[in-house]
Amino acid sequence: MPETVAKPGYDRARLSPGIVHIGCGNFHRAHQAVYLDDLFALDEGHDWALLGAGVREGDARMRETLLEQDGLYSVIELAPGAHSARVIGAMTGFVEVAPGNAALIAAMRDPAIRIVSLTVTEGGYYIDPKTNTFSPDHPDIQRDAANPDTPDTAFGAIVAALRARRAGGHVPFTVMCCDNVPHNGHVTRDAVVGLARLSDPELAAWIEAEVAFPNSMVDRITPATGPREREMAARFDIEDAAPVTCEPFRQWVMEDTFPAGRPALEKVGVTFTPHVDKFETMKIRILNGGHAIIAYPGGLRDIHFVHEAMADPLIRAFLDKILTDEVLPIVPPVPGQDLTDYKQLIIERFSNPEVADTVRRLCLDGSNRQPKFIIPSIRDRIAQGASYDGLILLSALWCRYCFGTTESGHKTEPNDPNWDRLTAQAALAKARPAAWLEMKEIYGDLGDNAELVAVFTDALNAVWKDGSEAAIARYLAG
Template sequence: MSAPSLLSAATLGLRAPGVAALAYDRAQQRTGIVHLGIGAFHRAHQAAFVDERMAAGERDWAILGASLRSPETRDALAPQDGLYTLVERDPSGEKARIIGAVTGLMVAPEAPEVLVAAMSDPAVRIVSLTVTEKGYCHDPATGDLREDHPDILHDLAMPGAPRSAPGFLVAALARRRAAGIPPFTVLCCDNLPANGRLVRRVVSRLARLREAGLGGFVADEVAFPCTMVDRIVPATTPADRAAVAARLGLTDAWPVVTEPFRQWVIEDDFPMGRPAFEDAGAELVTNAAPYEAMKLRLLNGSHSALAYLGYLAGHETVAQAIAAPGFAPFIRGLMDDEVTPTLDVPTQTDLAAYKDALLQRFANPALNHRTWQIAMDGSQKIPQRLLATIRVRLAAGAPISRLALALAGWMRFVTGIDEQGRAIDVRDPLAAGLRALADAAGPVPDRLVPALLGVREIFGSDLADDPRLGRPVRAALTGLYQSGAARAVAQFQPET
């Protein structure tokens, strides 16, 4: 039996019944958005919103997607004319539809000057980003540009052929400024605190290092609205591809599987215009900060706690971890007792219902969301997911016992050795340095905790020497070494 045909514009009509397809003519779409970091999350979230606006008749917002590192997405999607299947799964079943919003694909290292030229096109009015926390070449502890970052040094030496996301933004904004073309809006969709303001700070600093006037132009004339994005998007697996092929009747090399829930909160600051995102369900606000803090601390903070402690306890997925003894009460206690008091809750938000929904989403067995995947790049994530909450709690003189156990889980994880003595594949920009510190300290909490807290790029100068943090983390890490993560969570007793 021959393999199914490949999904493409030519084969779209051969798809199986029940899979929704495009309600618009792609040939009539004009590129208005360049997206840096064309990964699974963008394709399940922002591209889906844009696709819905195309179906509603908007014609100026097709997406040119650019990968800053790997050609994997381009190589998979280019033969499919950028088309892919979006599958939403929960225990009740699944829905599938074809997304056509991505009409062009590039790999930045192959032709950086071509990408800069594309971003400089007057028709491009938004450049959006999902490059992960580490993609901004900043110090997570301070929010400042890392001026010694190898990619930043390269971009200053070769500004016309950048490597970093900030470098591409500066290069394109400089070219538009020189040509008298108004600047595009920079739309960050990554999990960073005050993400628009942070990216403005990083990009304007890089621009200023190139030329003072350019730095002032970026800081004063370019819009960087803050956003909050929320959708759980696991990495696509071979089993997902096989299931999609069976459902679709066509081969899709790069489908995206996600949950039905999605949320996008955007500060409405788009001088050059934007799609009517609100008509696709986005929330346009004047201040995204309360939504962002709620999501980073409740969802992302809980996710990281589940990732480190769940992985150490032997659970491959989030759903398996949250179903294990003690994990659901531990996470709900983390949200209720330690995170919620630090929040300025958005008006009309039903916080109890939001937290109930989070636990239901974590428990979704239809999503194969791996704890190891969430645990990646912890040095870039925990400052906003855990440490921001810890700072507020310490300032209030409040206990941090659950947060301390989550942080201890991260410390045990980055040693690179699991509870059975097996190697952990630690993926993190600081992995080598963290492993060296762990090896030197050994599995001795009294040595390991101060060694890791001393990493100023993560903990800054305020937390590194604070005994109110070091003491509970040492106690939690001691418990992990003595009893293991499963028992530490199942038998957890909060500090009173």
């Protein structure tokens, strides 16, 4: 490695795994693994190294790639006008990925493993969107319930490992969700306990009583890796098949609930607090909601990069007005945080041209993200008797995006697990806008609100008749 690349500042031979992490995608490798790398460099916590794991085909490919590199990979931080690279050495191995997850269960049975952490995406928790609770009827869950010793899901493997640890008289590991999901610890507990209850109610009761599921808030913008990112690594003379690029900013806020112990992550910038919910609401409503606000008008206008959307005065003003007028007033106070300053930080982060995050990535999976990031804000505005014109216009822009063509006539490739359902509903909504709000799995009972339906109808008709730019300009003009 050239001197311009930072190497692990510790002896990797002294590391031993204390954490099994399921889902070693870009976000995990630019976030949790980096914090641990920083901690190890302080000559602390060497028995908390990572053992990579996964349950899907993509995880098997990542395993093969990382094992060829001894678990090493590069993280390139993209500050405006300045890039820096470092090699991360926090991973000591990667469990075999195979149907039935025998190797993963065996790894989690090991008493040396005291934390099992996850990044399995927002949509990976088997939540019924109609009830916003765990769905025991999902085919994956039913399959694991019928075959508890050879599960295919991450949650089935966790249940099997906890069963084995209980039988062996070993303390349970802590299950630490690192996904961008509201109340992520509670959601993960519901999935694990709910699945266990289907095959072993006594075990489920033990998990509910004995296993810790701390809530956390995680944040770092981390684009997907493609040719551009690999070329960046090559510019640093790094030969890396799995480089990660990310913004310089990162944040991790957690409840301090780890009965089996934890690494001293507070020494490297992690915030431990009982008020995770307040940080979480701030981030989800302002940052993740903000992503959606710029994504769909950008997507409709064939804008490729997020920073290009932010350079458009109309889209930037749209983001600022919705956040200022409709979102910030309903976000509860956060200890030590000024919400206006946080909003400005988000705008600056979105505008960073070096990150080159794509509008299409922000548009991805709206059927899972809108009910978490946008619709709760609409509900809160209704509850307060306050206007929600901008948020509803955003919903109309999402509907128009899901029609499947941009405003220039280009086809929009499928960009949601429920794309066929969304495009069909968007086609109905072109003639009858209320049809979009009838998707109860997304909007719940909001489609029964006559006033909201009228506001949405007006917004969607304006988008179809005059285009997104004119509809946004009308909103900005009041």
